[in-house]
Amino acid sequence: MSDLTNPAETTRPAYVLDEQVGFILRLVGQRHSAIFQRLAPEGLTTTQFAAFVRLAELGECSQNELGRRTAMDVATIKGVVDRLRRKGMVTLRDDPHDKRRALLSVAPDYAHLTDDLYSVGLRISAETLEPLNRDEQRTLLRLLKKLR
Amino acid sequence: MSDLTNPAETTRPAYVLDEQVGFILRLVGQRHSAIFQRLAPEGLTTTQFAAFVRLAELGECSQNELGRRTAMDVATIKGVVDRLRRKGMVTLRDDPHDKRRALLSVAPDYAHLTDDLYSVGLRISAETLEPLNRDEQRTLLRLLKKLR
DNA sequence: CAGATAACGTTTGCATGCAAACGACATGGA
DNA sequence: TCCATGTCGTTTGCATGCAAACGTTATCTG
Numbered sequence: 001m002s003d004l005t006n007p008a009e010t011t012r013p014a015y016v017l018d019e020q021v022g023f024i025l026r027l028v029g030q031r032h033s034a035i036f037q038r039l040a041p042e043g044l045t046t047t048q049f050a051a052f053v054r055l056a057e058l059g060e061c062s063q064n065e066l067g068r069r070t071a072m073d074v075a076t077i078k079g080v081v082d083r084l085r086r087k088g089m090v091t092l093r094d095d096p097h098d099k100r101r102a103l104l105s106v107a108p109d110y111a112h113l114t115d116d117l118y119s120v121g122l123r124i125s126a127e128t129l130e131p132l133n134r135d136e137q138r139t140l141l142r143l144l145k146k147l148r
Numbered sequence: 149m150s151d152l153t154n155p156a157e158t159t160r161p162a163y164v165l166d167e168q169v170g171f172i173l174r175l176v177g178q179r180h181s182a183i184f185q186r187l188a189p190e191g192l193t194t195t196q197f198a199a200f201v202r203l204a205e206l207g208e209c210s211q212n213e214l215g216r217r218t219a220m221d222v223a224t225i226k227g228v229v230d231r232l233r234r235k236g237m238v239t240l241r242d243d244p245h246d247k248r249r250a251l252l253s254v255a256p257d258y259a260h261l262t263d264d265l266y267s268v269g270l271r272i273s274a275e276t277l278e279p280l281n282r283d284e285q286r287t288l289l290r291l292l293k294k295l296r
Numbered sequence: 297c298a299g300a301t302a303a304c305g306t307t308t309g310c311a312t313g314c315a316a317a318c319g320a321c322a323t324g325g326a
Numbered sequence: 327t328c329c330a331t332g333t334c335g336t337t338t339g340c341a342t343g344c345a346a347a348c349g350t351t352a353t354c355t356g
Contacts, residue, residue, distance in 0.1 A: 014266075015201075015265075015266035015270055017198060017201050017202060017205075017218075017269075020269060020272075020273045021276050021277055021288075021289065021292075022180045022181075022184060022194055022272065022273065022276065023198060024289065024292045024293060025173065025176060025180060025292070026177070026194070026195075026219070027219055027296045028173060028296060029173050029174070029177060030219065030343085030344095031295060031296065032170045032173060033170075033344090036170060037344095045311065045312075046174070046312090047311085047312065047313090048311090050165060050171060053163075053165050054165060062334075062335090063334080063335070064333075064334060064335070065334095070165075071174070071178065072312090072313080073313060073314055073315085074314095074334085074335070074336085075313075075314070075315085075316095075336085075337080075338090076312065076313050076314075078336070078337090079311070079312070079313090080311090080312080083311080098321080098322070098333095098334085099320080099321060099322090099334095100320065100321050100322075100333070100334040100335070101321095101333090101334060101335085102334090102335080117163075118162075118163035119163075121163050121165075121168060122163055124168075124170065125168045125169050125170065128170065128295065129169055129295070131294045131295055132291060132294060132295070136291055136294075139287060140169075140288070140291040140292070140295075141167070141169065143280060143287065143288040143291075144169075144172045144173070144176055144288070145172060146279045146280060146284075147176045147179060147180075147276065147277070147279055147280070147288075148172065148176060178314095181313090181314090185314095193341065193342075194342090195341085195342065195343090196341090210304075210305090211304080211305070212303075212304060212305070213304095220342090220343080221343060221344055221345085222304085222305070222306085222344095223306085223307080223308095223343075223344070223345085224342065224343050224344075226305075226306070226307090227341075227342070227343090228341090228342080231340095231341080246303095246304080246351075246352070247304095247350080247351060247352090248303070248304040248305070248350065248351045248352075249303095249304060249305085249351095250304090250305085
């Protein structure tokens with residue numbers, strides 16, 4: 001029994017760090033990230049992977065636009081794009097209609113890579129979710145999406 | 149219909165970035181982090197909060213030990229502890245029995261803060277999970293814990 | 297006791313991730 | 327046309343987060 005002189009004490013849930021969503025999310029993120037790093041080709045990180053795949057979907061696109069479509073801040077997407085360019089996976093040309101912009105696209109040499117990335121991406125997700133059965137996997141994704 | 153000349157094409161799930169666990173986890177983490185930053189006192193970050201609360205639970209403890217108990221790398225926990233010390237929230241003394249170690253503890257001036265942190269922590273978790281009903285919240289936490 | 301092994305803490309290097317401020321350019325309406 | 331407003335890309339500053347290497351100190355084993 002806890003302190004009965006304070007009625008609130010008996011109903012308020014105790015704070016246990018290991019039970020908080022934020023803490024658990026960080027742990028799950030760490031595990032996913034380790035799986036990702038082991039399976040992803042070209043030394044791609046999670047964000048680089050997301051940006052590259054999204055760019056392949058969209059075709060030509062500006063840097064900030066790509067950032068918005070992948071939920072990355074302007075400062076973050078800049079770093080990610082810089083590294084993809086350094087790897088030669090993404091190329092850039094000036095937008096003929098807007099002097100502020102540059103248009104990004106997947107480098108021709110790497111266009112074929114997208115199919116590989118799709119299959120690797122599915123494998124990474126499968127391995128991350130492996131401790132759950134099919135129903136649990138569907139449920140988890142459904143609930144997580146509500147928290148976006 | 150997709151390409152029937154390739155039977156695998158019809159059964160393999162299509163890769164959709166927005167449906168992958170890793171991508172969704174990042175988005176949920178972003179939302180949680182924004183809530184956290186809005187509600188947490190003393191400018192505490194998620195990791196600083198976790199380290200401080202854990203240290204309060206454990207009493208005196210070495211830096212690497214605290215890192216292990218909060219799932220932080222030696223390099224990461226070092227930075228976190230440095231910042232907590234700079235805020236004056238954590239103090240340090242030499243371990244009398246082991247010259248390699250230092251013993252961390254919550255600074256006396258901040259010992260009273262832990263109760264505040266518990267209630268704020270609960271509020272942060274509640275707000276993060278707010279889009280879900282009670283059953284869904286329990287289910288989500290149960291499934292997430294399996295993925296740690 | 298001596299040598300291997302392991303733990304402690306530190307540092308460097310790299311990659312996110314966000315806030316805030318900046319100059320350059322586009323575009324709308326007065 | 328001119329001006330406000332917004333967008334584009336950039337930079338700085340701070341805080342994780344991990345890998346790898348390092349010197350120091352404990353501890354275990356032969």
